[in-house]
Amino acid sequence: xxxxxxxxxxxxxxxxxxxxxxxxxxxxxxxxxxxxxxxxxxxxxxxxxxxxxxxxxxxxxxxxxxxxxxxxxxxxxxxxxxxxxxxxxxxxxxxxxxxxxxxxxxxxxxxxxxxxxxxxxxxxxxxxxxxxxxxxxxxxxxxxxxxxxxxxxxxxxxxxxxxxxxxxxxxxxxxxxxxxxxxxxxxxxxxxxxxxxxxxxxxxxxxxxxxxxxxxxxxxxxxxxxxxxxxxxxxxxxxxxxxxxxxxxxxxxxxxxxxxxxxxxxxxxxxxxxxxxxxxxxxxxxxxxxxxxxxxxxxxxxxxxxxxxxxxxxxxxxxxxxxxxxxxxxxxxxxxxxxxxxxxxxxxxxxxxxxxxxxxxxxxxxxxxxxxxxxxxxxxxxxxxxxxxxxxxxxxxxxxxxxxxxxxxxxxxxxxxxxxxxxxxxxxxxxxxxxxxxxxxxxxxxxxxxxxxxx
Numbered sequence: 258x259x260x261x262x263x264x265x266x267x268x269x270x271x272x273x274x275x276x277x278x279x280x281x282x283x284x285x286x287x288x289x290x291x292x293x294x295x296x297x298x299x300x301x302x303x304x305x306x307x308x309x310x311x312x313x314x315x316x317x318x319x320x321x322x323x324x325x326x327x328x329x330x331x332x333x334x335x336x337x338x339x340x341x342x343x344x345x346x347x348x349x350x351x352x353x354x355x356x357x358x359x360x361x362x363x364x365x366x367x368x369x370x371x372x373x374x375x376x377x378x379x380x381x382x383x384x385x386x387x388x389x390x391x392x393x394x395x396x397x398x399x400x401x402x403x404x405x406x407x408x409x410x411x412x413x414x415x416x417x418x419x420x421x422x423x424x425x426x427x428x429x430x431x432x433x434x435x436x437x438x439x440x441x442x443x444x445x446x447x448x449x450x451x452x453x454x455x456x457x458x459x460x461x462x463x464x465x466x467x468x469x470x471x472x473x474x475x476x477x478x479x480x481x482x483x484x485x486x487x488x489x490x491x492x493x494x495x496x497x498x499x500x501x502x503x504x505x506x507x508x509x510x511x512x513x514x515x516x517x518x519x520x521x522x523x524x525x526x527x528x529x530x531x532x533x534x535x536x537x538x539x540x541x542x543x544x545x546x547x548x549x550x551x552x553x554x555x556x557x558x559x560x561x562x563x564x565x566x567x568x569x570x571x572x573x574x575x576x577x578x579x580x581x582x583x584x585x586x587x588x589x590x591x592x593x594x595x596x597x598x599x600x601x602x603x604x605x606x607x608x609x610x611x612x613x614x615x616x617x618x619x620x621x622x623x624x625x626x627x628x629x630x631x632x633x634x635x636x637x638x639x640x641x642x643x644x645x646x647x648x649x650x651x652x653x654x655x656x657x658x659x660x661x662x663x664x665x666x667x668x669x670x671x672x673x674x675x676x677x678x679x680x681x682x683x684x685x686x687x688x689x690x691x692x693x694x695x696x697x698x699x700x701x702x703x704x705x706x707x708x709x710x711x712x
Contacts, residue, residue: 304490304491304492304505304507305505306505306521308490308507310452310507310509310519310521314411314432314509314519317354317432318397318411318413321413321430321432322413322415324352324430325395325413325414325415325428325429325430326395326415328345328348328358328415328428329416329417329418329428331344334360334369334417334428335360335417335419335425337360337362337368337426338368338369341360341368341369342369342370342373345358345359345360345369345370345371346371348371349371349372353433354432354433355431355432355433356372356403356406356408356431356432356433357370357371357372357403357405357406357430357431358370358371358428358431359371359372359405359429360417360427360428360429361380361414361426361427361429362425362426363424363425363426363427364379364381365379365380365381365382365386366378366379366380367379367380367405368426370405372405372406374405378404380404383398383412383414384398384399385398385399385413385414385427385429386398386414386429388414389415389416389427389429390424390427393424394415394416395413395415396413396414397411397412397413398411398412398413398414399411399412399456399457399517400434400454400457400509400517401456402462402473403431405431406431408431408433408434409433409434409454409462409463409472410431410432410434411431411434411509411517412430412431412432413429413430413432414427415428415429434454434462434463447523447527448527449523449524450521450522450523450524451464451465451466451497451520451521451522452464452465452519452520452521452522453465453519453522454517454518454519455476455482455485455486455517455518455520456517457486457517457518458477459475459477459482459483459485459486460473460474460475460476461474461475461476479495480495481493481504481520484504485504485506485518485520486518488506489507489508489518490506490507490508491505491506492504492505492506493506494525497522500524500525500526501524501526502523502524502525503522503523503525504520504521504522504523505520505521505523506518506519506520507519565635566635566636566640567635568677569635569638569639569640569672569674570633570635570640572591572640572672572674572677572678572679573630573633573640573642574630574633575587575588575590576591576592576612576672576679577628577630577642577644579613580616580619580620580627580628581627581628583616583617583620585617588609588612588613588616589609591678591679592609592612592678592679593609593675593676593678593680594608594609595608595609596608596609596611596612596679596680596682597680597681598611598612598615598682599681599682599683599684600682600683600684600685601615602615602618603655603656618654619654621652621653622648622650622651622653622654622659623649623651623652623654624648624649624651624652625649626648626649627647627648628644628645629644629645629646629647630642630644631643631644638673638674638675639671639672639673639674640671640672640674641669641670641671642669642670642671642672643667643669644667644669645665645667645668646664646665646666646667646668646686646689647664647692648663648664649661649662649663649664650662650663650664650689654689657689662691662692663691664689664691664692665689665692665694666686666687666688666689666690668684668686668687669684669685670682670683670684670685671683
């Protein structure tokens with residue numbers, strides 16, 4: 258891993274990726290904010306729809322009160338019988354929001370019904386009847402399934418009195434829940450959204466889109482319905498099947514709080530779909546930018562690496578130029594003052610001064626000699642040089658006396674760069690050997706200098 262990180266190109270690419278991380282982080286934060294904002298907007302919209310539906314039922318209850326007040330004054334209604342049933346049947350046809358209209362005697366027996374009765378019924382236990390009798394005024398019962406119609410609805414009653422003011426019965430209207438279906442259509446619920454009405458016992462009275470498997474069932478015990486029955490109005494979350502929904506709910510009818518509840522369920526996936534699509538689009542764009550930048554970084558890094566390695570190689574070549582020409586002033590530009598030579602010549606001084614000294618000793622031992630660069634390999638901050646020393650040996654070299662013969666030696670040297678200069682060097686050379694390829698005439702040397710191989 259450390260070797261990989263030492264690669265200049267890899268480090269350059271990592272630097273580019275790190276530079277892009279803030280953009281990715283900003284994108285994620287922005288997406289989360291958009292998602293939260295979308296959920297908050299959906300909660301508010303769903304709550305508004307639920308409240309509007311509840312208010313709409315409240316207005317319908319008030320309209321029902323007015324209708325019953327008018328009916329209570331009609332002699333045909335107070336008289337009951339076939340005349341009463343005919344009148345109420347005609348009215349029911351004109352007011353399809355109601356599932357039934359009828360008159361109940363003081364003892365609770367249904368004596369007049371717009372919808373024909375299959376058998377005699379006593380409705381004395383109904384809350385709207387008891388309320389009208391007890392209070393002497395308009396009373397609203399519970400959302401429940403009607404005994405005559407078999408349809409869910411809300412019944413409301415108003416007392417009937419004779420001229421003397423005596424109670425002679427209760428006229429009632431069964432408000433159907435079809436109005437909620439109409440409201441759902443007018444509210445233009447989006448695909449996947451669900452409108453549900455529960456009675457105070459958690460039983461499903463209405464569900465749009467219609468689900469015959471749930472209507473009539475009590476859902477008490479499920480977290481969402483328990484929350485609705487406990488809080489009355491608000492927003493919660495829950496699951497149905499494999500989807501998570503936002504539920505906005507409100508009590509139906511201001512005149513009968515806690516009697517029934519309406520909820521609007523919105524699939525959370527629908528709510529956050531736009532935010533997630535925006536995030537996906539932005540992420541795709543960022544991905545394309547990353548690809549382009551990485552390609553550019555790779556190419557640029559490659560150029561940078563090449564430029565860097567070429568520069569390092571040039572520094573090393575300058576060192577060998579100094580050995581070739583004997584000009585050491587150039588070394589001031591390419592070698593650090595505290596240069597460390599790990600394989601110095603005997604008595605060589607430290608630092609840059611020692612390297613210059615080595616150049617002088619080489620030129621003295623091999624006038625006209627050269628250090629031929631056979632190959633340079635650069636990696637990171639290091640340059641490996643494969644070189645050949647060639648020249649006529651006419652002066653002491655290390656511990657070897659001059660031989661006067663053309664000689665050569667192959668060597669490997671390694672240099673490390675830092676701060677644009679050479680700071681360290683290692684050298685390994687084979688022993689000097691006769692240069693059979695050199696056709697120059699040997700130079701006379703001292704008698705004791707016959708050997709050219711280091712001891």
